[in-house]
Amino acid sequence: MAAHAALPPQYYHEARKTAASHLQLRIDEVRLLKGLPYDNCEVGATVLRDFRGDIAPGTPLHFTLNCQAPGVRPMPGPNAWHDYSLLREAKFAEAFFRGISPRTGPVYGELAIVEAERDSPWCEAESGRCDLPPPEPPLVLECGGERGSWSNPLILRIADHRIAYWNAAGAGDAAERAWSPQLFPAERTPDLLEITPQSYSHASRLFTEGGERLLATRTITIDRATLAFQDRLARIDGSEPQVLTGTCRPVEDPASANTIVQPVP
Incomplete structure (x- = not known):
């Protein structure tokens, strides 16, 4: 997940744990909204999988994130900040969402860039880590x-x-x-x-x-x-x-x- 530090870790853990959906996404577009000090990246994405809820594959999403970019410095606060240049090149991502109403983003702005689309999650709710290996038989x-x-x-x-x-x-x-x-x-x-x-x-x-x-x-x-x-x-x-x-x-x-x-x- 991207960097943030304003709240104790248990707040982020609880938000991921109670989120209605754990989504794997295809990133379709990232647009920098110039002149904004935060919420300055507009992301267009398509749902590939919902590992927790019932959001259908193919559902389009649009939301904003905080992005560090030329002339924009991260501001103190609970939400994550992302490197615009990395986010712009990303193909796939995972995040936890409370819902998908218009412009509702991932909890605390946490969006993890992942290597590829796959049938199992890259991210885990408890730790927020997003480097899980593929699951093995029990x-x-x-x-x-x-x-x-x-x-x-x-x-x-x-x-x-x-x-x-x-x-x-x-x-x-x-x-x-x-x-x-x-x-x-x-x-x-x-x-x-x-x-x-x-x-x-x-x-x-x-x-x-x-x-x-x-x-x-x-x-x-x-x-x-x-x-x-x-x-x-x-x-x-x-x-x-x-x-x-x-x-x-x-x-x-x-x-x-x-x-x-x-x-x-």
């Missing part, structure tokens, strides 16, 4: 230790650029079993899954009740080629980190399977 793994002290295997699922952990603590009551976005109680917004060509990595953070103080960070790293993994627990008290290494293997999704997942041999 992967459910059981990870067990070769060196370390954990007694139970870890079961996790990677899907749609997110990770979830199977909480089987209520093994006697199926209603209590569920996927969780992190390994500790969620006092703050969970960290995003980091995906590189070589690995998956995710940090779960343990806070005091209310999220006021960080107590520990548990980081899971999985080699995508070998499924070797590392589970590292670091406490903020300065004690030596605990590290478990081992191997993961694909298993059935325990949420849909009526079988007991067996430990890694």
Whole structure:
């Protein structure tokens, strides 16, 4: 997304999260409106996909954005500013919209230039990042230790650029079993899954009740080629980190399977 900084990050996150539509667009025209100090770029675009709502492909849009251009400097405020020369050359973009009434632009003026048209989103609402790799088939793994002290295997699922952990603590009551976005109680917004060509990595953070103080960070790293993994627990008290290494293997999704997942041999 383009630069802005007037509001705390949670305002932009909430606006993207609650927007009615997540649109992928073809940029048809960008026109600089000379003499205006802001809202000085008029954009004509065509909807290619709505990943969240029901705006039909082919719907035309017209809206304005703040553009930095010769003689125009960004002004303080909540809305994003864009480089006119880059926007003018853009072919495709993504943004979150509350609606498409005449001249209604993306939330807080956030419009991301993306590489190409495709069937899956480039952008994510939580972080605002717009470099998501294409989605892969859901992967459910059981990870067990070769060196370390954990007694139970870890079961996790990677899907749609997110990770979830199977909480089987209520093994006697199926209603209590569920996927969780992190390994500790969620006092703050969970960290995003980091995906590189070589690995998956995710940090779960343990806070005091209310999220006021960080107590520990548990980081899971999985080699995508070998499924070797590392589970590292670091406490903020300065004690030596605990590290478990081992191997993961694909298993059935325990949420849909009526079988007991067996430990890694």
